[in-house]
Amino acid sequence: MAVAAAHIREALDAVAGLAGQPTIDACNIYTGRHDNSRSLSHQIQSIIGGPTAKAFSTNFASIYAQVGDQRVAPNNLYAADDAARQYAEQLSIDAGFAPLYIGPLDPGARLLEDGAGLTRALAAQLGPFFYRYAPTREF
Numbered sequence: 543m544a545v546a547a548a549h550i551r552e553a554l555d556a557v558a559g560l561a562g563q564p565t566i567d568a569c570n571i572y573t574g575r576h577d578n579s580r581s582l583s584h585q586i587q588s589i590i591g592g593p594t595a596k597a598f599s600t601n602f603a604s605i606y607a608q609v610g611d612q613r614v615a616p617n618n619l620y621a622a623d624d625a626a627r628q629y630a631e632q633l634s635i636d637a638g639f640a641p642l643y644i645g646p647l648d649p650g651a652r653l654l655e656d657g658a659g660l661t662r663a664l665a666a667q668l669g670p671f672f673y674r675y676a677p678t679r680e681f
């Protein structure tokens with residue numbers, strides 16, 4: 543799911559056959575929230591009803607083509623229901639990223655969404671960027 547946050551409802555209403563499907567949500571929000579859901583991912587899950595992950599929201603689509611050129615696989619932070627983890631992991635790996643689980647959808651999805659300002663601030667300094675977190679022994 544990757545549309546502007548304000549268009550989530552109408553975009554999903556236009557698609558049939560989604561009920562209960564696993565969902566990966568990449569949406570960010572930069573304006574006030576007009577939905578009472580705990581996160582955009584929860585809003586989407588309330589419509590589709592399947593296991594849900596939030597992934598790719600802290601990565602830049604404009605540099606996807608360069609993922610394979612990096613010295614190590616960049617991370618893709620994600621939060622997910624247990625039943626959605628396999629999908630977020632596999633899609634991340636297929637896209638060349640090293641998926642990094644930050645915890646369950648609640649509160650992980652909201653944490654990722656609330657971190658969008660930091661991602662933007664970094665992008666203002668670096669341009670679109672990759673990132674990688676590592677335990678001390680790996681640096």
Ligand SMILES: NC(=O)c1ccc[n+]([C@@H]2O[C@H](COP(=O)([O-])OP(=O)(O)OC[C@H]3O[C@@H](n4cnc5c(N)ncnc54)[C@H](OP(=O)(O)O)[C@@H]3O)[C@@H](O)[C@H]2O)c1
Binds near residue numbers: 554568571601603
């Ligand atoms: N771009 C990034 O690097 C990036 C990174 C992380 C997260 N995100 C998040 O991903 C989401 C999409 O961003 P984007 O950059 O991909 O935006 P985008 O290039 O403007 O694409 C938006 C897509 O949503 C579709 N759409 C818009 N209104 C719709 C509706 N009412 N029903 C069905 N489809 C609709 C558009 O379809 P049409 O082309 O047919 O209009 C288009 O394919 C946003 O929430 C953004 O914050 C983006």
